[in-house]
Amino acid sequence: MKEFTIRGSSKQPTFSLGENSGIKTTFFLICMIMWLLPFTTAAQNGAPDMTVQEKFDLPDPARCTSNDLDIISADLDLETCDCDEAGPTIEAGLTLGVRNNTESLRTSFAFWAALTVTDPKDVNDPNDDTKTYYLVEGCEAEILPGSMYGPGTNNPDNPPRTKLANFEEYFRIYIWNGSSYQLMIERDENGNPVLDEDQLVIPIEEIPYDCGTSLELTNIYQAWTDASTNESRQCPLDPTKINPKCGIIPVLAVGVGLSASASTTDVSCYGESDGSIEITFSGGEAPYYLDSGDGNGFSSTPIDLTDEQGEPLDPPYKVTISNLSGSASGIEYTWRIKDSSKEPCIQDDTVQILEPDALSLSILGTSISCYGSSDGYLSLNPNADPENSAFTQYDLYKVDGDPDSLAEILDGSGDDDLVTSDITETDGVFAPALGEGKYLILGSKASPYQTGVDCYALSNAVEIQ
Known part of the structure; x- marks a missing residue:
């Protein structure tokens, strides 16, 4: 049995592939570079005005009992290291990873969800987060059976089982340019976002993203057929008729590129060595490794992402380099953070630690x-x-x-x-x-x-x- 870790946020699971009790279950990952369509309001520290179920007239969650398909990862379509805290806003599409738990063709795959973008204006104040909410939906036609997907040809020990052989990664395929996804925002006559379907809908092809922000999908409805007169079960699906061939995912973090920034604490008094560098980082793929600039390179031990009780922390994460000396003009230190992406991203910076003048008394x-x-x-x-x-x-x-x-x-x-x-x-x-x-x-x-x-x-x- 072989195990593969699905790319995405650091919270994604590892899936084992094999045969169980004579029933063959094949997983495949479809990475859909989407042009999402949300209907949105921009809000600060509050909840969106409508739920996913209310907005799209979806069935009660208890009526969605099928788990044929699952969204298991979500990522912004970013270069591995394309993130600069001081840089401009990045425009990026959203990529979903879908797992097929069957070997049957699915003529469509639709989803509806809430997308929350959190910008920690002050990473030391959990109440100083600016949140923007989107309600999103999308549909893609013809999802192939799980058995049509296999490892890439670069693995001689496990060759592909079908003609779909030109994969660069395990269990990944990118949806063709005919994808129906869009990002849309409804705005009033003054250009302000509103939840009023009678207003003009302005399409925006990509999600605006600033480094250091976090994204999260919640209340995700997913479906692969409906009970309408649409005999071929092609997109769009009628959200009122998707049950029972639908499922619910409560929450899924959206993977973004690694970003990191640092704040310094200068030496308190002359002759002390209590200066420090606190690095705040998020995105990329865990585990993360620190090079404190002491000349020994990256630590072989990953950064601990748990609290004092051993519970996992939520991003953004923090790590501190302590016991640093300074000088009146400043001593320079260069730190680096590395993630565990397939092509690891390294974020770094050089900062100065100051020291106050010596005090005298005669x-x-x-x-x-x-x-x-x-x-x-x-x-x-x-x-x-x-x-x-x-x-x-x-x-x-x-x-x-x-x-x-x-x-x-x-x-x-x-x-x-x-x-x-x-x-x-x-x-x-x-x-x-x-x-x-x-x-x-x-x-x-x-x-x-x-x-x-x-x-x-x-x-x-x-x-x-």
Whole structure:
């Protein structure tokens, strides 16, 4: 028994071909490059005004009990890697893959469905998706028996069984130019899309697609005959009379070309290595592989497309390259994403990671006026080189023995004690009425590149006598 993976979205199944219990079941894939005909409204974050069943006057799903034919894949007719996030809108036809579960000739194949195009304007906000809805229908004449389709002649171990031998791929054939499919949108006198069948229907030959958007077919009705007076059962089929020779597919993702884009997070503070690149990608064929730009090429392990509970994620997917260093002028990193199409698509880009300047803090001390007094104070060193950085908060520490390092103060492992948090600085002077002792100041300010992160500098220790 041989297994073949049907081309399409990453969620498509793998089908096994063989004989079972003496009944021979042959699968074939028909890839129909279609000119679909939807009747559509453009909407934001809402459902279409009409269902597929209502629009086309289709029977109740419970009355569709036949599974002779199945749509098992749907793809935009795109080149494998024809996708540029910054590029123009692509016009593309839709290709369906149909599986015949019988060896009988089907004189027609019709379908009706809803097509949803989702454009994630902000991939970090699931509520910021712009959705456009289409209601689509189509019909194609004469679908050959499953036994008429077989592997291509390039496989000497499994030659074709019929004269249909010139296939470049397994179980694929493209419908001739006489296809009846069109894409249509009804518009009012102002050019706005409406669900009003009395208005002018304007044919559009291809679906407009922007890289990074996702497409999904839902509530797919499919039929291959009807009970009308159309004796030859040729297109068009009467949607009111297709039962019981019809079936329902709840949802099917539409495969599109691989697209990928990246956002960067610069290093939070000088000397850190917490920069990152988050790559958002979708389309193409899973599994996907990442080259993080570390010189080792593509990882041999595919990118994990599951959540923390092991459940599959929905596109667009994200992968993060972490622990990156930066510089004031930027360090360049080149990342690459590769899919598993027959001719793999690679999307890549070069980005920069920045790092903020180092912070500095130098202080002077003014001793007490008399023995036993507490009128000593600290001030910023006006002659400091490098010049003192501006901080939003200063914390005063009293030194016990050798001064603690910045790391020891931040993690609490040192011996120096916090005297006052957020002391006031006025014209470069700190006046917390200090007595004798050794002191230092911790300055802090918000990172210019990462939210919720503070950067620090520790001053020199000063003796007040």
